[in-house]
Amino acid sequence: MYQLKGVTKRYMRGKNPVDALAGVDLTIEDGGRLVIQGPTGGGKSTLLQMLGGLDRPTAGTIELDGVDLARLPESRLTKVRAESIGFVFQSFNLIPTLTAQENVETALVPLGLGARNRRERAAEELESVGLGDRPNHLPSEMSGGQQQRVAIARALVKRPKVLLADEPTGNLDESMRDEIMDLLDGLWKEHGLTFVMVTHDSSLARKAPRVATIRKGKVTVTENAAA
Amino acid sequence: MFFTYLRRELRRRRKAALVVASGLALGIALVIIVTSVSSGMSKAQDKVLESLYGLGTDMTVTKAAAAQGAGGTQRPRFEFDAKEDEDATQSTDRVMVQGFQTLASSTVGKVGEQAGVADAVGGLSLTVMKVDGQFKRGEFKQDESAGQGGPGGGQGGGGQPQGEVQGGGASFDVNSFTVYGTDVTQQDLGPLTSSQITKGRTFKATETDAEVAVVDSAYAKEKELAVGRTVTVSGTEYTVVGVSTADSGDAAANVYIPLKQAQTVADSKDKVTTVYVKAAGSQQIDTVKAAIQKNIPGTTVTTSADLADTVSGSLSTASDLAAGVGKWLSAAVLVAAFLVAGLLTSSAVSRRVREFGTLKALGWKSGRVTRQVIGEALVNGLMGGVLGIAAGLAGAYVVTAISPTLTAQLGSTGGGTGGGPMGGGGGRQTASRTLDIALTAPVSLSTVLGAVALAVAGGLIAGAFGGWRASRLRPADALRRVA
Numbered sequence: 187m188y189q190l191k192g193v194t195k196r197y198m199r200g201k202n203p204v205d206a207l208a209g210v211d212l213t214i215e216d217g218g219r220l221v222i223q224g225p226t227g228g229g230k231s232t233l234l235q236m237l238g239g240l241d242r243p244t245a246g247t248i249e250l251d252g253v254d255l256a257r258l259p260e261s262r263l264t265k266v267r268a269e270s271i272g273f274v275f276q277s278f279n280l281i282p283t284l285t286a287q288e289n290v291e292t293a294l295v296p297l298g299l300g301a302r303n304r305r306e307r308a309a310e311e312l313e314s315v316g317l318g319d320r321p322n323h324l325p326s327e328m329s330g331g332q333q334q335r336v337a338i339a340r341a342l343v344k345r346p347k348v349l350l351a352d353e354p355t356g357n358l359d360e361s362m363r364d365e366i367m368d369l370l371d372g373l374w375k376e377h378g379l380t381f382v383m384v385t386h387d388s389s390l391a392r393k394a395p396r397v398a399t400i401r402k403g404k405v406t407v408t409e410n411a412a413a
Numbered sequence: 414m415f416f417t418y419l420r421r422e423l424r425r426r427r428k429a430a431l432v433v434a435s436g437l438a439l440g441i442a443l444v445i446i447v448t449s450v451s452s453g454m455s456k457a458q459d460k461v462l463e464s465l466y467g468l469g470t471d472m473t474v475t476k477a478a479a480a481q482g483a484g485g486t487q488r489p490r491f492e493f494d495a496k497e498d499e500d501a502t503q504s505t506d507r508v509m510v511q512g513f514q515t516l517a518s519s520t521v522g523k524v525g526e527q528a529g530v531a532d533a534v535g536g537l538s539l540t541v542m543k544v545d546g547q548f549k550r551g552e553f554k555q556d557e558s559a560g561q562g563g564p565g566g567g568q569g570g571g572g573q574p575q576g577e578v579q580g581g582g583a584s585f586d587v588n589s590f591t592v593y594g595t596d597v598t599q600q601d602l603g604p605l606t607s608s609q610i611t612k613g614r615t616f617k618a619t620e621t622d623a624e625v626a627v628v629d630s631a632y633a634k635e636k637e638l639a640v641g642r643t644v645t646v647s648g649t650e651y652t653v654v655g656v657s658t659a660d661s662g663d664a665a666a667n668v669y670i671p672l673k674q675a676q677t678v679a680d681s682k683d684k685v686t687t688v689y690v691k692a693a694g695s696q697q698i699d700t701v702k703a704a705i706q707k708n709i710p711g712t713t714v715t716t717s718a719d720l721a722d723t724v725s726g727s728l729s730t731a732s733d734l735a736a737g738v739g740k741w742l743s744a745a746v747l748v749a750a751f752l753v754a755g756l757l758t759s760s761a762v763s764r765r766v767r768e769f770g771t772l773k774a775l776g777w778k779s780g781r782v783t784r785q786v787i788g789e790a791l792v793n794g795l796m797g798g799v800l801g802i803a804a805g806l807a808g809a810y811v812v813t814a815i816s817p818t819l820t821a822q823l824g825s826t827g828g829g830t831g832g833g834p835m836g837g838g839g840g841r842q843t844a845s846r847t848l849d850i851a852l853t854a855p856v857s858l859s860t861v862l863g864a865v866a867l868a869v870a871g872g873l874i875a876g877a878f879g880g881w882r883a884s885r886l887r888p889a890d891a892l893r894r895v896a
């Protein structure tokens with residue numbers, strides 16, 4: 187369970203401070219699904235980075251199961267990222283020189299698994315995102331949708347507690363969006379993940395039971411009983 | 414994963430890797446070529462010195478230069494009796510001690526007793542001027558030229574060709590050759606060691622006073638000498654027992670005879686011109702030199718290094734060049750190559766900010782990412798090393814194949830160090846000679862190992878640049894927009 191209190195992230199743009207997050211209070215239950223919306227530059231990505239332990243807030247606390255990520259030593263934070271967080275990026279962020287299979291394996295490297303175990307688990311995970319037939323393709327040899335599937339497999343192969351996705355369909359054609367969304371929803375249900383996703387798609391947001399909207403670093407949460 | 418990732422990176426980013434590697438390769442190749450050419454130069458210098466000294470000689474001891482004028486009384490003089498006999502053929506050998514300065518034989522023993530001296534052996538270097546000729550009585554001739562000089566001979570008494578009866582002429586054949594009196598009981602030191610016996614044999618240790626000789630092959634060829642024939646030195650006939658060929662193609666003397674014989678013909682009983690000294694270790698040369706000069710007054714000690722200082726000509730110019738410009742150039746290129754490799758590696762990291770950020774976001778420890786970057790740089794360095802060693806070996810091979818000829822002039826005319834022990838002419842001032850040496854560029858194993866070390870160092874320096882940058886990246890950089 188996430189508990190955020192007074193989370194502020196201040197960036198300096200030249201000499202002017204910019205509060206990407208300005209005192210965010212937010213709770214996300216285990217197994218919950220939260221959709222984050224808001225205008226560009228509102229602070230969506232910044233919030234996701236805080237949740238994923240990719241960066242630290244300027245002020246406030248981010249508790250994940252009672253542990254404050256904001257004050258965790260770097261080595262422990264690295265461990266949290268390695269074990270508990272799955273991150274899916276808008277632009278896939280695959281390692282361009284590694285194959286699909288190897289890209290998925292990179293997520294298992296910090297867990298200290300044996301090479302064989304790693305290979306098997308990565309192959310299984312590729313299978314479950316529907317790419318079992320092309321483990322040896324390079325990112326450049328795959329479509330955007332396929333690349334994002336590899337990225338999803340990479341995020342989930344470690345069996346994380348949390349899946350964070352920052353506009354996962356933002357770089358995809360219309361036709362592939364639903365495919366990826368369906369895949370993510372299926373995996374969320376299957377693995378009982380805590381799933382936080384940033385999206386621009388307002389139709390998707392309308393269907394979601396819980397939506398957080400970020401404007402100028404301020405969050406408002408809408409519970410959608412109808413959905 | 415380390416090696417898989419490394420392999421993939423190097424294979425798929427071959428061009429970038431090659432740029433870094435070739436920069437390092439250039440530097441390493443230059444270092445190899447300069448080092449091997451330098452060692453070829455010093456080998457050439459050693460050869461020059463060796464041809465004078467013989468193998469293994471670390472220094473020579475000669476008599477300290479006497480005050481000028483002392484030599485004047487010892488100028489060679491030829492005395493012929495103006496015999497009444499018409500057309501009498503006369504022959505005279507004038508035997509001169511080279512440099513006109515000798516040491517007592519006992520000096521050899523004294524030198525041998527000095528601390529740090531492994532071996533000392535004396536030798537007597539002589540120059541023999543052989544004059545064969547005829548006096549001709551004055552004849553009344555209308556001939557224009559009175560003197561009928563033999564080939565290469567001097568013309569004595571230039572006649573004045575006016576058809577008058579004059580003092581006549583003389584036909585002389587003046588012939589000069591060098592003789593070295595060698596200590597036959599100690600043949601592992603001294604000038605003869607830089608020659609190989611190519612025919613016959615060398616001296617027996619028992620032939621201390623035997624009338625036997627070893628002749629240099631070039632001289633033997635000129636004078637049609639062979640094993641079994643005789644060579645005459647100042648009236649004494651020596652049986653040629655062996656023919657020697659100098660390693661450097663330039664022999665220390667034309668004829669070698671036992672020391673005692675040389676002392677006899679030169680009328681220099683118990684005298685030597687030079688003591689050849691071998692030190693117990695190369696580090697001791699300077700202390701041995703100091704000891705000899707202190708304990709045995711009136712001597713000049715010349716080490717190989719002293720003699721090397723007197724080497725002039727294109728060899729010394731070239732070795733100065735290799736030592737100066739060559740070393741600086743290769744050092745500069747190497748430093749530049751290291752810097753370029755470092756900057757390229759660092760800029761490669763900049764282009765991969767998102768990639769490394771992503772790995773950190775995936776939970777990779779900073780150290781693991783840094784290691785990956787250093788690993789890549791190290792492989793680039795080793796590739797540069799392999800390329801550089803190949804290019805360096807090729808360059809050294811080309812130098813050796815062309816083997817440019819360098820000349821070396823040995824011995825100073827000023828006589829500051831006493832000059833070389835083997836004078837060419839008879840005077841002290843002419844104790845210099847010119848040698849032609851083919852330059853080679855031998856590549857030693859230590860040079861190659863040094864190049865490998867440089868390659869590793871280059872890789873590590875490049876890796877340090879890149880690794881430092883990579884270590885400073887944050888997981889949030891995974892989301893950075895990179896152009």
Ligand SMILES: Nc1ncnc2c1ncn2[C@@H]1O[C@H](COP(=O)(O)OP(=O)(O)O)[C@@H](O)[C@H]1O
Nearest residue numbers: 197198204206225226227228229230231232233
């Ligand atoms: N690394 C950064 N340095 C400076 N300003 C940043 C940085 N990251 C984000 N910002 C600023 O913070 C604000 C929120 O950005 P972001 O979280 O990316 O918004 P969103 O994802 O909602 O578009 C923006 O004004 C953005 O310019």
Ligand SMILES: [Mg+2]
Nearest residue numbers: 230231232352
């Ligand atoms: Mg964003």
